[in-house]
Amino acid sequence: MTFDDLGLSPKVLQAIADAGYTTPTPIQEQAIPYVLMGRDVLGCAQTGTGKTAGFTLPMIDILASGRARARMPRSLILEPTRELASQVAENFEIYGKHNKLSMALLIGGTSFVDQEKKLDRGVDVLIATPGRLLDLFERGKILLADTKILVIDEADRMLDMGFIPDVERIVGRLPKIRQTLFFSATMPPEIRRLADAFLMNPKEIAVSSPTSPAETVVQGLVRASAQPKDKRATLRALIDREAVASALIFCNRKRDVGILYRSLKRHGYSVAELHGDMAQPVRTSTLKSFKDGEVELLVCSDVAARGLDIPKVSHVFNFDVPVHAEDYIHRIGRTGRAGRSGLAFTLTTPADSKLLAAVTRLIGRRIDEAPAAAGGSRPGPAEAAPELPPEVVAEAEPTGPARRAKVNGRTKRGEARGKAKTPKGRETKGRREAKPDSTPSRPTKSFGDHTPAFMLREVKLAASA
Numbered sequence: 446m447t448f449d450d451l452g453l454s455p456k457v458l459q460a461i462a463d464a465g466y467t468t469p470t471p472i473q474e475q476a477i478p479y480v481l482m483g484r485d486v487l488g489c490a491q492t493g494t495g496k497t498a499g500f501t502l503p504m505i506d507i508l509a510s511g512r513a514r515a516r517m518p519r520s521l522i523l524e525p526t527r528e529l530a531s532q533v534a535e536n537f538e539i540y541g542k543h544n545k546l547s548m549a550l551l552i553g554g555t556s557f558v559d560q561e562k563k564l565d566r567g568v569d570v571l572i573a574t575p576g577r578l579l580d581l582f583e584r585g586k587i588l589l590a591d592t593k594i595l596v597i598d599e600a601d602r603m604l605d606m607g608f609i610p611d612v613e614r615i616v617g618r619l620p621k622i623r624q625t626l627f628f629s630a631t632m633p634p635e636i637r638r639l640a641d642a643f644l645m646n647p648k649e650i651a652v653s654s655p656t657s658p659a660e661t662v663v664q665g666l667v668r669a670s671a672q673p674k675d676k677r678a679t680l681r682a683l684i685d686r687e688a689v690a691s692a693l694i695f696c697n698r699k700r701d702v703g704i705l706y707r708s709l710k711r712h713g714y715s716v717a718e719l720h721g722d723m724a725q726p727v728r729t730s731t732l733k734s735f736k737d738g739e740v741e742l743l744v745c746s747d748v749a750a751r752g753l754d755i756p757k758v759s760h761v762f763n764f765d766v767p768v769h770a771e772d773y774i775h776r777i778g779r780t781g782r783a784g785r786s787g788l789a790f791t792l793t794t795p796a797d798s799k800l801l802a803a804v805t806r807l808i809g810r811r812i813d814e815a816p817a818a819a820g821g822s823r824p825g826p827a828e829a830a831p832e833l834p835p836e837v838v839a840e841a842e843p844t845g846p847a848r849r850a851k852v853n854g855r856t857k858r859g860e861a862r863g864k865a866k867t868p869k870g871r872e873t874k875g876r877r878e879a880k881p882d883s884t885p886s887r888p889t890k891s892f893g894d895h896t897p898a899f900m901l902r903e904v905k906l907a908a909s910a
């Protein structure tokens with residue numbers, strides 16, 4: 446199937462061609478014709494499936510006829526986080542470039558003034574986080590009586606973040622006769638109940654099992670000590686041994702994001718932090734520098750990183766096993782995007798057994814234990830040389846394919862280092878050559894006959910390795 450078969454207008458088709466897309470993704474193929482028909486849609490789809498274009502493309506065509514009235518947006522898209530809302534706005538700009546639709550973005554942390562001016566003139570598309578929208582609504586700045594299309598995106602995340610009462614209040618103020626598009630990565634009973642309340646005879650679309658992580662992501666589990674210091678050392682050892690081009694590192698708590706960020710920075714890594722307490726302009730500029738490759742590592746909380754679309758993330762590290770098992774799927778889905786392969790490592794301590802069991806139940810299988818030293822060794826500053834904690838050392842010297850990957854990884858890492866913008870401190874603090882043979886030789890644990898794809902990657906050996 447091609448985009449031409451979906452019933453979209455020539456202007457939208459042109460924008461799609463300009464974006465370089467040739468084939469609709471499964472969610473686009475299934476959702477677009479129904480949205481164009483005016484049907485409600487209940488979509489069970491993760492980010493990374495192309496669902497944003499799945500609703501924005503037909504919305505642009507629906508909204509192309511008709512005019513917005515002052516303070517009465519014609520369509521409303523609710524997003525759980527500011528970053529996601531901004532990303533959807535970017536999508537509208539890309540796909541709507543040949544149409545003249547007006548759009549406003551209402552997110553916390555940014556100035557109201559410009560957005561209010563836009564609203565006063567009338568907008569076709571309003572993209573908002575629930576709190577900010579209600580705030581404006583209660584101050585009489587916005588009327589929802591003319592909103593004929595409602596999109597509720599990432600509904601399960603709205604639930605996790607406690608936004609559902611706000612969403613219900615907003616929906617209660619919308620016209621009863623409207624088109625509703627409702628998306629969620631997972632469909633727990635609470636979300637299903639909500640969908641039943643908000644949607645009328647929806648077309649149900651599920652593009653992949655909500656419990657299955659992207660197939661392009663190779664997952665590994667790394668045992669770590671519960672001692673924060675040792676756990677951080679385990680993470681550094683892992684980062685050093687992997688050919689990390691660009692990695693997201695997830696922590697469960699904002700406080701720990703800050704602690705880990707400062708620790709990695711002290712150890713000379715090219716790192717930034719992202720969490721919900723940061724001012725919006727700082728969040729935006731941090732994301733930009735990560736997207737632009739100015740920093741290699743981004744330590745973040747789930748809220749900040751939800752749904753981020755950064756195509757070149759090579760690795761995801763779960764510094765903590767997520768509290769909500771579904772977050773595991775979201776987190777590791779930040780890598781392996783757009784058909785690329787990705788690696789996701791989860792650090793687990795003995796205290797995490799229940800959380801890990803919940804993840805295992807959700808994804809329907811155990812995560813293979815990864816040899817923590819599978820990649821190359823990146824020498825750090827002398828005082829910060831990654832001492833492998835015992836549980837990592839136990840798996841540090843894999844044999845067979847794992848051993849090959851280790852050597853390869855180091856070679857690759859070295860090459861990457863040469864090009865990377867590494868902070869001065871790292872270069873000057875004095876590096877220590879890794880001692881690949883100083884750790885005991887042990888066979889790889891728990892992989893059985895399975896050889897993860899990341900161990901089989903073809904990498905040239907440097908002459909000096």
Ligand code: AMP
Pocket residue numbers: 465466467468469470473491492493494495496497498754783
């Ligand atoms: P989403 O799931 O909406 O976050 O989209 C994930 C990524 O897929 C974004 O970078 C989109 O630009 C990209 N994308 C969306 N639709 C297509 C398509 N039909 N072909 C190629 N890339 C796409």
